[in-house]
Amino acid sequence: MSIAIALVIVIAIIAGVSTFLLAGKGDEDYRSNAGRNTKNLSLIYLVVMILSFVAIGVYIKWFA
Numbered sequence: 001m002s003i004a005i006a007l008v009i010v011i012a013i014i015a016g017v018s019t020f021l022l023a024g025k026g027d028e029d030y031r032s033n034a035g036r037n038t039k040n041l042s043l044i045y046l047v048v049m050i051l052s053f054v055a056i057g058v059y060i061k062w063f064a
Contacts, residue, residue: 030037
């Protein structure tokens with residue numbers, strides 16, 4: 001169990017450091033593509049929500 005906790009901590013530290021390293025790099029074209037980016041993210045959220053509801057329905061139907 002302690003190995004799993006240590007592994008989670010190491011992964012969290014690596015993820016945090018990587019996030020800070022990548023945060024310094026900006027996307028120069030982000031402002032010009034903001035509308036497309038918003039549309040893509042909205043579509044991703046919609047698909048994930050629909051799949052989540054389907055998964056909950058399947059779980060309730062067959063496993064509960």
